Amino acid sequence: MKISLTNAGKRFNRDWIFRNIDQEFISGTAYAITGPNGSGKSTLLQVIGGAIMMSEGKAKYTIGNGQWAIDNTNAPEKEIEVDNAFQYISIAAPYLELIEEMTVVEMLEFHAQFKPFLSRITIPDIISIIGLKAASHKQIRFYSSGMKQRVKLAQAIFSDVPCVLLDEPCTNLDAVGIELYHQLIRDYGNNRLIIVSSNDPQEYSFCTEMISIMDYKTVKR
Numbered sequence: 155m156k157i158s159l160t161n162a163g164k165r166f167n168r169d170w171i172f173r174n175i176d177q178e179f180i181s182g183t184a185y186a187i188t189g190p191n192g193s194g195k196s197t198l199l200q201v202i203g204g205a206i207m208m209s210e211g212k213a214k215y216t217i218g219n220g221q222w223a224i225d226n227t228n229a230p231e232k233e234i235e236v237d238n239a240f241q242y243i244s245i246a247a248p249y250l251e252l253i254e255e256m257t258v259v260e261m262l263e264f265h266a267q268f269k270p271f272l273s274r275i276t277i278p279d280i281i282s283i284i285g286l287k288a289a290s291h292k293q294i295r296f297y298s299s300g301m302k303q304r305v306k307l308a309q310a311i312f313s314d315v316p317c318v319l320l321d322e323p324c325t326n327l328d329a330v331g332i333e334l335y336h337q338l339i340r341d342y343g344n345n346r347l348i349i350v351s352s353n354d355p356q357e358y359s360f361c362t363e364m365i366s367i368m369d370y371k372t373v374k375r
């Protein structure tokens with residue numbers, strides 16, 4: 155998958171959050187969006203994901219020709235409308251809520267109805283990998299914040315999509331959870347487009363491309 159931003163800018167009311175972003179994001183590469191609190195990292199990630207509209211500029215989404223998800227490497231190349239981009243993109247973010255009344259089994263089964271998981275993995279496998287087997291029949295509202303974060307990461311990383319967006323992925327994780335996160339990236343990140351929004355280096359240590367949001371705060375040229 156390839157996502158190309160051309161002259162991308164976003165403002166809320168009169169305040170430009172970022173402007174003049176020309177950037178290609180390509181499968182097989184991990185990108186980090188960095189910057190201080192309130193600088194616009196989450197906003198840019200949501201613009202990339204097509205969840206919020208940009209105020210100026212253009213985003214182009216292309217899949218296929220070896221740029222698809224892990225399981226479908228030979229699909230022909232085609233351009234995707236922004237309204238359909240969500241089918242090819244998963245996201246884990248602090249502001250996205252889980253359905254607290256469900257167990258993790260119910261939650262993952264529900265998620266899979268809309269966005270299937272990688273075909274080589276089952277829901278019991280996922281629960282076991284993220285260390286929630288013993289808690290699998292508890293309602294999510296009884297989970298700790300770190301357990302909930304593991305579920306959010308699983309939903310994003312195990313979805314059968316070519317692009318995974320991760321906003322502050324280690325929020326609430328302990329040392330074992332952080333190691334699990336890195337293991338998931340090593341095991342399931344290859345060939346995908348991964349974009350991490352974070353100001354914590356341990357969350358994006360594997361990223362090879364850095365985008366500093368502060369470079370896009372200047373007045374329009």
Ligand SMILES: Nc1ncnc2c1ncn2[C@@H]1O[C@H](COP(=O)(O)OP(=O)(O)OP(=O)(O)O)[C@@H](O)[C@H]1O
Pocket residue numbers: 166167171189190191192193194195196197198353
């Ligand atoms: N819906 C909105 N309406 C108005 N302003 C908004 C909206 N969403 C975000 N903002 C503002 O846009 C700016 C960037 O917010 P954003 O959440 O993208 O920053 P961030 O870099 O991800 O911050 P953090 O590191 O604290 O998570 C902030 O000033 C925020 O108040």
